[in-house]
Amino acid sequence: MSKAIIRLGPRHKKSLYAGFALLWLSGALWLAFHYFLRMDGEFGPEAHPLEAWWLRLHGLMAMLALALAGSLAPNHIRLAWNRRRNHRSGLPMLALTIWLAATGYALYYFSSDDNAAWLPPLHWIAGLALPLLLGLHIRRGRRRALPRVNQPQHPQQRHVAAPSYNPPARIKASS
Numbered sequence: 409m410s411k412a413i414i415r416l417g418p419r420h421k422k423s424l425y426a427g428f429a430l431l432w433l434s435g436a437l438w439l440a441f442h443y444f445l446r447m448d449g450e451f452g453p454e455a456h457p458l459e460a461w462w463l464r465l466h467g468l469m470a471m472l473a474l475a476l477a478g479s480l481a482p483n484h485i486r487l488a489w490n491r492r493r494n495h496r497s498g499l500p501m502l503a504l505t506i507w508l509a510a511t512g513y514a515l516y517y518f519s520s521d522d523n524a525a526w527l528p529p530l531h532w533i534a535g536l537a538l539p540l541l542l543g544l545h546i547r548r549g550r551r552r553a554l555p556r557v558n559q560p561q562h563p564q565q566r567h568v569a570a571p572s573y574n575p576p577a578r579i580k581a582s583s
């Protein structure tokens with residue numbers, strides 16, 4: 409069995425970045441199309457046909473993003489929390505994810521004309537800020553990461569033998 413570690417494996421990290429990037433992009437594209445790219449219809453401005461597709465993509469990515477966030481719980485979050493590592497930016501990351509899930513749920517089931525002015529911005533203003541907080545979390549985490557012990561940085565280094573003794577020129581000349 410592999411050893412539990414806080415640091416994410418390359419495939420795990422790639423899926424996390426791809427999932428969160430698509431989640432953010434689908435939300436941002438919906439906003440752009442909804443507020444700036446409306447079309448002229450027979451009866452005045454109407455929604456661009458792509459607008460509905462961005463929201464469909466967003467709903468799909470929201471489910472995947474929550475699964476990805478959950479995949480961090482057993483190792484990344486549990487171990488980092490127990491060792492109090494990077495939790496000053498980790499906890500806001502966790503809180504933001506929970507906030508987005510809760511306001512996304514509210515948008516899906518409770519949005520109405522009465523709350524149209526304040527409920528959506530509660531969700532998407534926080535959503536737009538997600539990459540900033542994630543970037544900060546990663547930067548702080550990497551800066552404070554412990555150096556890898558007994559792990560060569562490059563695969564070739566695994567096979568490097570101890571360097572042979574090559575005395576400085578002055579010693580060579582005198583011997």
Ligand code: HEM
Pocket residue numbers: 414415416421424477480484485488489493494495497498499501502505545546549550553554
């Ligand atoms: C939804 C919540 C979270 C996400 C999406 C997230 C994501 C990430 C990512 C992508 C990295 C960079 C990993 C790397 O470069 O290998 C990272 C680093 C880190 N995170 Fe999180 N994290 C979250 C929550 C937390 C929490 C709650 C904690 C602490 C209690 C935490 C502690 C750390 C630590 C210690 C590192 C540095 C790991 C290392 O390189 O040694 N994270 N996080």
Ligand code: HEM
Pocket residue numbers: 431432435436438439463466467470471473474505508509511512513515516528531532534535536538
């Ligand atoms: C874990 C993170 C997230 C979850 C679970 C989530 C979930 C949801 C859900 C369920 C909806 C309602 C969909 C519908 O009405 O059909 C929604 C709408 C939306 N989300 Fe997210 N979302 C998340 C992150 C984000 C991010 C990062 C952004 C970035 C811009 C964002 C922007 C939006 C926008 C603009 C809407 C449409 C608002 C409206 O109908 O007025 N979301 N989200």
